[in-house]
Structure formats: structure tokens, C-alpha cells
């Protein structure tokens with residue numbers, strides 16, 4: 001189903017100029033899961049002392065404060081703690097890892113997917129860069145998983161989109177990339193990378209979703225968005 005959606009998507013792209021350009025899959029025949037065939041429900045990586053990730057948006061939700069507390073408790077690598085606790089921590093480090101929906105033509109996003117970027121410049125946050133594995137950064141720097149579920153109490157479908165490589169999508173991954181403003185995904189330190197993440201099927205317009213995601217270099221972050 002996704003292959004079919006992708007074909008439609010690529011055809012649409014072919015008729016448009018500018019805007020967003022989908023990054024080709026590394027392999028054309030990947031066994032990526034479609035939004036209609038959810039991956040197995042992920043297990044929350046709960047560790048002792050780390051605050052539980054709420055399933056509903058708490059009253060007075062403050063993503064900076066929550067992620068700072070959870071990060072210091074172990075959800076963010078120790079090497080990054082001086083940055084998040086430093087004077088520029090909120091804008092340049094915590095804010096940089098919070099998701100937002102970029103202003104792109106909805107017709108350019110495959111059905112069942114949500115376009116996400118990290119670090120909303122409109123809020124004064126640093127834009128999150130992305131980098132391939134290298135000698136200097138052996139782990140690479142990008143989000144390798146994004147989990148989305150409807151922010152409701154009790155059971156809800158949660159889909160995990162996987163990104164085991166950047167700048168291309170690896171065989172077996174169900175996530176996809178696009179480029180904000182066109183151009184190369186590696187331009188501007190990878191800051192124009194759009195993550196196309198699978199949405200649960202139980203959503204309606206106006207629903208709030210929980211986005212729980214992992215940056216390879218800087219740990220886990222949680223936020224809620226209304227879609």
C-alpha cells in the first residue's frame with residue numbers, strides 16, 4: 001500500500017516545482033511497513049528513576065521543563081547534560097529537539113504520514129542538524145525512531161517509524177525523508193530534513209498526539225502536538 005502511495009506521491013512531485021522533494025529510498029523494494037500494517041507495539045524503555053512518559057498531555061504541559069527533568073534523570077546522555085543545563089540550554093539544546101510540523105503543502109505528504117522537523121525557529125529554537133556517520137561522529141546524528149500515538153488514556157495504537165540511516169532510508173525502515181524547500185537533504189548541515197513519520201489510523205482532525213522520539217546523539221524527547 002505504501003509503495004502505491006509513494007508512487008502517487010512521486011507523480012505529484014513530478015508535476016510540481018520547488019517545495020518539498022522526497023528523498024529516494026536507498027532500495028526501491030524495501031519491506032517498509034505501511035500505516036495500515038502497524039509495527040509491533042514498542043516497549044517503553046523505562047529505567048529506574050526516569051519519569052514515565054505520560055500518555056495524555058498534562059495540564060500546563062511544559063516540554064522544555066519535562067524533557068530537562070527526564071533528561072537529567074537519564075533520558076539524555078551525560079555528555080549532553082552540561083549543554084541542556086547551561087545558559088543556552090532551553091533554546092539551543094532542548095528546544096532544538098522538540099518536534100514541529102513544518103509549513104509544507106499537505107498534498108506533498110503521503111497519506112497516513114506526518115511531516116516533522118525538530119527545533120522550531122519560529123519559537124527561537126535552534127534548528128536540529130542531521131549528520132551521517134563519520135570518523136568524527138561514529139554514531140551519526142539524526143532521529144533513529146519516532147513513536148506516535150493518540151494522546152488518550154488507555155490503549156491506543158502506537159506506530160514507530162524507523163530511520164536506521166541518514167541521509168538515505170535503509171532497507172527495512174518504514175520512515176521516509178523529504179527536504180524542506182527542495183535542494184539536497186545534506187544542505188545546511190541537514191537542517192532541512194523532514195521526517196515523514198507514520199500516523200496511527202485512529203486519529204481524527206484536531207486530535208492531540210504524543211510524539212516520543214530518539215536522537216542518536218542526544219537522547220529521548222517527548223512532546224504533544226495537535227494535528
Ligand SMILES: [Fe+2]
Nearest residue numbers: 128215217218
Ligand atoms: Fe540531536
